[in-house]
Amino acid sequence: MIYEAMKSRRSVRRFKPEMPDRRVIERLLEAAITAPSASNKQPWRFLIVTNATVIGRMAAVVREAVDDIARHIAPAYQPAFRAYGDYFTRFEEAPAVIVPLFSRLTVLSNLVDAELDPAARERISVMEQQSGLIGVAMAMQNAMLMAPELGLGTSGMTGPLVASHRLREILEVAPSWDIAALLPVGVPAESPLATARKPLSHVIRWIE
Numbered sequence: 001m002i003y004e005a006m007k008s009r010r011s012v013r014r015f016k017p018e019m020p021d022r023r024v025i026e027r028l029l030e031a032a033i034t035a036p037s038a039s040n041k042q043p044w045r046f047l048i049v050t051n052a053t054v055i056g057r058m059a060a061v062v063r064e065a066v067d068d069i070a071r072h073i074a075p076a077y078q079p080a081f082r083a084y085g086d087y088f089t090r091f092e093e094a095p096a097v098i099v100p101l102f103s104r105l106t107v108l109s110n111l112v113d114a115e116l117d118p119a120a121r122e123r124i125s126v127m128e129q130q131s132g133l134i135g136v137a138m139a140m141q142n143a144m145l146m147a148p149e150l151g152l153g154t155s156g157m158t159g160p161l162v163a164s165h166r167l168r169e170i171l172e173v174a175p176s177w178d179i180a181a182l183l184p185v186g187v188p189a190e191s192p193l194a195t196a197r198k199p200l201s202h203v204i205r206w207i208e
Contacts, residue, residue, distance in 0.1 A: 012153025013090040015186030031146035037135035044136040047099040059092035061166035088159035094184030101177040102136035153188030
């Protein structure tokens with residue numbers, strides 16, 4: 001049953017204009033926060049943006065960032081980048097956008113003394129940052145798997161993070177939190193076909 005839900009999940013980028021009921025979105029996030037996290041710190045928060053003007057502002061700053069990047073890409077690669085960058089603003093079509101935030105797991109870094117080797121300290125810092133990100137990523141996966149049961153579609157978008165600094169300003173994200181991705185949410189207006197997956201033999205390596 002779980003495997004079938006995983007196989008049937010699709011990234012939805014086109015939505016009907018109707019706004020999902022607030023309780024349905026909250027149910028989606030109730031599923032999200034059942035996810036595991038390092039030391040059960042649950043390093044996540046979720047902003048739910050339903051204001052069309054704010055969503056438009058978010059898309060505008062992402063579009064500006066894409067345009068700025070494009071000016072620094074060789075002409076021969078411009079069409080490919082523009083096609084790629086077009087996906088970064090697809091959340092603009094959604095009636096609601098969930099913005100998952102995460103914080104780093106600051107436990108071990110507070111315990112070690114100043115004599116610890118800087119390289120070891122950096123590894124701890126990376127581990128703590130990634131622990132927060134991985135935690136919220138698992139919560140996002142829960143939400144994406146739950147969405148079809150609630151009649152919703154969604155997709156995980158990291159492309160908009162090319163304008164993460166501007167998105168932080170618009171959404172008034174506190175300095176101690178980072179944006180993991182955007183999750184546009186709504187009633188699907190499309191039924192995407194399954195995309196190909198690399199063969200298992202191409203992505204695993206046994207160490208025996």
